[in-house]
Amino acid sequence: MTIETWLQPLPHGITLSCRGAGERGRPVLVFLHGFPEAAFVWDELLLHFSRPEHGGWRCVAPNLRGYERSSAPADVAAYRPKHLVEDIAALAAIEGAPLACLVAHDWGGAVAWNLANQRPQLLQRLAIVNSPHPGAFQRDLAADPVQQQASAYMNFLVRPDAERLLAEGGYQRLWQFFTRDGQPPAWFTPQVQAQYRAVWDGPAGCAPGAGLVGGCNYYRASPLRPPVAGDPGAAGVTLPREMLTIDLPTLVLWGLDDVALPPGLLDGLEDWIPRLTLERVPGASHWIVHERPQFVAQRLAAFLAQPL
Numbered sequence: 001m002t003i004e005t006w007l008q009p010l011p012h013g014i015t016l017s018c019r020g021a022g023e024r025g026r027p028v029l030v031f032l033h034g035f036p037e038a039a040f041v042w043d044e045l046l047l048h049f050s051r052p053e054h055g056g057w058r059c060v061a062p063n064l065r066g067y068e069r070s071s072a073p074a075d076v077a078a079y080r081p082k083h084l085v086e087d088i089a090a091l092a093a094i095e096g097a098p099l100a101c102l103v104a105h106d107w108g109g110a111v112a113w114n115l116a117n118q119r120p121q122l123l124q125r126l127a128i129v130n131s132p133h134p135g136a137f138q139r140d141l142a143a144d145p146v147q148q149q150a151s152a153y154m155n156f157l158v159r160p161d162a163e164r165l166l167a168e169g170g171y172q173r174l175w176q177f178f179t180r181d182g183q184p185p186a187w188f189t190p191q192v193q194a195q196y197r198a199v200w201d202g203p204a205g206c207a208p209g210a211g212l213v214g215g216c217n218y219y220r221a222s223p224l225r226p227p228v229a230g231d232p233g234a235a236g237v238t239l240p241r242e243m244l245t246i247d248l249p250t251l252v253l254w255g256l257d258d259v260a261l262p263p264g265l266l267d268g269l270e271d272w273i274p275r276l277t278l279e280r281v282p283g284a285s286h287w288i289v290h291e292r293p294q295f296v297a298q299r300l301a302a303f304l305a306q307p308l
Contacts, residue, residue: 034106066214
């Protein structure tokens with residue numbers, strides 16, 4: 001079994017570059033990445049779940065708009081949630097909705113939460129890995145000093161020069177996202193670093209950091225960030241309850257050593273998600289998909305085996 005790659009045109013004019021494995025026509029798992037990642041972070045899970053002995057699923061991981069070879073609109077407004085949801089809804093229709101499960105991490109989770117709320121008919125299950133529910137995130141960004149401090153980097157990423165600054169020193173600031181106690185983790189091999197760098201560099205001939213513009217535009221398009229002088233951020237946002245409820249079986253897998261997303265974000269999830277399976281994972285960080293892919297696969301397999 002190998003990873004296949006292709007460009008998938010969508011009916012509304014966006015093209016997503018995709019990675020996948022498994023036979024077309026089989027029940028579909030779709031995997032959504034976050035920032036500053038790309039679809040390649042799911043490769044081990046794509047191969048795992050596409051194997052007959054692990055279910056023989058059709059596994060697809062798109063690069064979200066603005067990443068890798070996917071369409072990258074110049075207008076920041078093109079990265080608002082309604083557009084991101086439309087991309088994945090269109091992909092689901094092409095691959096064969098309803099999806100057996102939508103699996104998502106970080107910013108991919110922000111898209112997945114919205115899709116599950118707005119288009120629940122397109123999926124049977126939702127699995128979230130270290131990506132805050134929008135109600136909990138808005139609540140804590142608006143009023144919790146711990147979360148505000150942990151998310152202070154978001155106000156850096158909305159700067160108009162964020163991409164250039166992130167590219168300085170050979171992406172020194174971005175490499176620090178992945179370190180623990182100042183040391184690179186074991187999974188952060190030269191091969192993995194090269195995969196990240198290729199995404200961040202963007203197309204050949206562009207200035208370093210060109211591949212980060214789309215990812216930074218996600219932050220620029222969202223009001224969910226810590227308040228600062230002159231910008232209320234999340235404190236100026238009200239999210240109606242009907243935009244927050246998820247009436248699907250939902251797995252939330254959470255590495256408790258996530259420095260940007262403290263475990264307080266898990267408080268109250270059951271009020272929005274009545275069919276919730278929540279597992280807290282001590283010793284795992286925000287990058288649990290890299291750190292413990294077989295553990296993530298095991299927990300996801302158990303969730304998929306539960307009756308609907």
